[in-house]
Amino acid sequence: MKSKKTIIILLLLFVSILNVGAQNITPDKKIVYKEVNGDSLYLHLFKPKLSKKPTAVIVFFFGGGWVGGTPEQFYQQSKYFASRGILAISAEYRIQKTHKSSPFDAVEDAKSAIRFVRENAKELHINPNKIIASGGSAGGHIAINTALIDGLDNSKENLSVSSIPNAIVAYNPVLDTTKKGYGSKKVIGRETEISPCHQVKKNMPPMLIFHGKEDKTVPFENAERFTNLMKKAGNNIELIAIENVDHGFFNGDFFRKGAGNKYYNLTTYQTDVFLEKLCYIKGKPTVVKNIKHISCIGDSNTEAKYPKFLQDKLGEKYQVKNFGKGGATLLNGTNHPYFKKKHYKNSLKFTPDIVLIMFGTNDANSKWCLDASRKTDFIGTAQEEFKSQYIKLINNYKRKNANVEIYVLTPMPIYEHRKSRDPKIKERIKHLNEWVIPTIKEIATEQNVTLLDVNKLMKDVFVKYTKDGVHLNNEGYKVLANKIAKAIK
Known part of the structure; x- marks a missing residue:
């Protein structure tokens, strides 16, 4: 009898371990997309089910003020969009805390990531004309700048391959790096060079922006101003304003423990709708919009x-x-x-x-x-x-x-x-x-x-x-x- 009880206990323990593990979100694969100053930068891949046709791809860049952060910030979103049939990537890039780098280096790395994905479209089984750049806060900033900024390219790369994405989704992105926005002390003397509000131009990819009206880090005014400037330039852009939320609201329970999934669900649902309109995703969202x-x-x-x-x-x-x-x-x-x-x-x-x-x-x-x-x-x-x-x-x-x-x-x-x-x-x-x-x-x-x-x-x-x-x-x-x-x- 004792041996049977021991076996049952061990089985229950094993099952509980499996259940705990099932709560974790991990990428299917990591690949190096860039080596710079002795450091390797990785793309964290979340693969969709195998399809005959190449799929779209969404590349996420984490936030952290260009100083810190981790690709895990977008693991929850990546898992979801992989489940919707496209390749999802959460990308590493240089940050000041680890690499003693600057925001300009971060922009260069984001452009390198988009270029790498497009150049290796066949191996990744993706459509090189259906690349979405995305990110939150500083990550949203560099995602937008993959399309806006001319220059800041790595001369060792094949520059004949474009680093401009086909669509952009940004979550409370940094949009003005002067004193009117965020990060001016990190770009002293070059305040407008990578400031989206100061680099608006025509023929930008379609863009979706989420921003909290109570954002104390990146003023909501920045998002309104950038949206208006983009529209005046003839670009397709949509700003979704979220009431009563501060910075970083879009993270779900996986990354921001205890925050709940209310705003993760809302932003993921709206992103899904945006991508479906572009024919990058098929069918209705599988996440509930309003919980x-x-x-x-x-x-x-x-x-x-x-x-x-x-x-x-x-x-x-x-x-x-x-x-x-x-x-x-x-x-x-x-x-x-x-x-x-x-x-x-x-x-x-x-x-x-x-x-x-x-x-x-x-x-x-x-x-x-x-x-x-x-x-x-x-x-x-x-x-x-x-x-x-x-x-x-x-x-x-x-x-x-x-x-x-x-x-x-x-x-x-x-x-x-x-x-x-x-x-x-x-x-x-x-x-x-x-x-x-x-x-x-x-x-x-x-x-x-x-x-x-x-x-x-x-x-x-x-x-x-x-x-x-x-x-x-x-x-x-x-x-x-x-x-x-x-x-x-």
Whole structure:
């Protein structure tokens, strides 16, 4: 029997390792496209399924102010576009931190990358007339300059091969390298030489730009000005302005952990549509354009599995994240005051469109709400502190996203149970019913947020699914998730 159990455990461990590995995104191949000053620069290739006809290719350049950065920034996008049937590449280029290089060197490398791809079109199985240059921030800058800038070519390359792409997609790119934009101190004395706003010309490739209206690194005005200058020159350009976002918003969860995929999805979808119009991609996008972020906030009943089951129930139009913390309270001076936990900070970073708040089970514990020596700066009763902290929590999410939908959930029922770990469970039940749940209902009315009376919704089934009188088994959390999903949809 022991040997069988050991085998099962090893198999489960092996499967879990495979699942963790499956979450990683890695290129299919890396090839050298340039050697300069003893350094090799690589293209990180994400290959599409084999097709008879040569495909289009999109070449991404990462951001980092020409100082740092990594090709991994565009691995998530590369994987997606490879799945859409084109070759996707995330390119290395010289950066100051590693190569003691300048922005001018970065522009040269971007031109070298496009030239290499076109010159090796047959080996890469791509159409040399369907090359898209793309990138974010400084990477968007050099992508645009592969088309704009004459010169800055490497004399060792075959200059009869053009480095001008056939289309450009840029995410919050640097567009003005004077004091009106970004990077003037890095190009002193040559401020306009590689400044897109100062190098606009006719006959540019079609271009799509994404820019956040609240960008504090590259002013949104730069994007508007560049777009207007390009249109006046007769070029085909589209600017998609994104409300309420700062710099780097387009990164998804793979590269910017915890950011969520809302804006990754939006920009990837729009890029897909842009490329389909150019006949570089066929069919409709396979990524959902508009997804909603849902933050699940609470104690151990949130930290358990209901958010996972909620994600399963709601589907791909939502991204549900679990920010629950076992033992969490809104009262201070406890073992786990939620405002002091990383879970809370991460839930704000996620910038939720919907917040599900379920606190009170631990705040109702006599160990905390009746403890006169509990350390807190709040002057008043535990009940008053709970209400004040709850309202503070709601307002912090509203400040993060003015359009957020907030649902306050009453705690689930509590029953006396032989496996209960609370010796004063009767007192906790009393507090829960006498002041915690009534207070939450008051808050919902006063703050004009939606109340979900989970205590009432789960009362008839709680005993059936509870493990210890406080928590549920998996089937119980599935029932809870289904009830919440119906309220949200």
